[in-house]
Amino acid sequence: MFITLEGPEGSGKTSHIPYLVEYLREKGHTVFPTREPGGTTISEQIRDILHDLKNAEMHPRTETLLYQAARAQIVEQVIKPRLAVGEIVISDRYYDSTIAYQGYGHQQDLEQVRGLVKYATGGLTPDLTILLDLDIEVGLKRKIQNEMEWNRMDAYTVEFHQRVRRGYLELVKQEPQRWVVVNSDQKWDDVQAELKEVIIKGLNKK
Ligand code: TMP
Numbered sequence: 001m002f003i004t005l006e007g008p009e010g011s012g013k014t015s016h017i018p019y020l021v022e023y024l025r026e027k028g029h030t031v032f033p034t035r036e037p038g039g040t041t042i043s044e045q046i047r048d049i050l051h052d053l054k055n056a057e058m059h060p061r062t063e064t065l066l067y068q069a070a071r072a073q074i075v076e077q078v079i080k081p082r083l084a085v086g087e088i089v090i091s092d093r094y095y096d097s098t099i100a101y102q103g104y105g106h107q108q109d110l111e112q113v114r115g116l117v118k119y120a121t122g123g124l125t126p127d128l129t130i131l132l133d134l135d136i137e138v139g140l141k142r143k144i145q146n147e148m149e150w151n152r153m154d155a156y157t158v159e160f161h162q163r164v165r166r167g168y169l170e171l172v173k174q175e176p177q178r179w180v181v182v183n184s185d186q187k188w189d190d191v192q193a194e195l196k197e198v199i200i201k202g203l204n205k206k
Pocket residue numbers: 009036037067093094095096097098099101102153154
């Protein structure tokens with residue numbers, strides 16, 4: 001089973017994933033957590049280029065292609081082989097981030113972006129995608145207060161991040177059978193409990 005977590009900045013995906021992995025392992029599953037962009041030596045190097053605040057002049061098309069390059073590598077090197085032996089792969093972001101950020105955020109042609117995504121993934125789609133939804137200003141404030149990494153993407157305008165969030169909500173509407181929305185603006189423990197419930201339901205459905 002391939003599970004992806006998505007959400008705007010500061011939505012808390014990264015802090016929740018290790019506990020979800022531990023929970024599933026306790027239940028006897030073999031689970032492999034990964035993140036995008038990153039998760040392989042090559043993809044982590046591409047992540048550094050993408051997130052470096054010094055690369056402020058990066059064009060949206062360059063950005064889009066670099067995310068796809070990082071993705072193609074992790075899909076082939078890590079995700080497909082793990083799924084092939086029956087493991088659960090949980091990814092902190094996947095191609096919906098490209099549709100939301102590079103498509104909706106940068107207002108690029110969505111069909112062209114989808115074409116690139118399909119090329120990068122070879123058509124590999126998650127079984128379950130969870131949107132950790134959160135008001136943009138709350139999320140960005142969280143990142144600053146918790147002294148979390150502040151990268152080139154965070155530095156885009158609030159309007160950009162608002163388009164990203166609206167984009168995610170649009171994606172949920174388009175494919176409600178794949179998505180579950182969890183409100184991230186509640187106590188951490190409550191979010192964690194809801195995530196566990198959603199994943200167990202997803203596993204039972206498979
Ligand atoms: P994060 O590891 O803090 O979530 O940072 C990843 C950043 O990269 C975040 O700002 C979202 C962005 N991103 C895209 O814009 N497009 C993508 O396809 C992916 C995977 C991430």
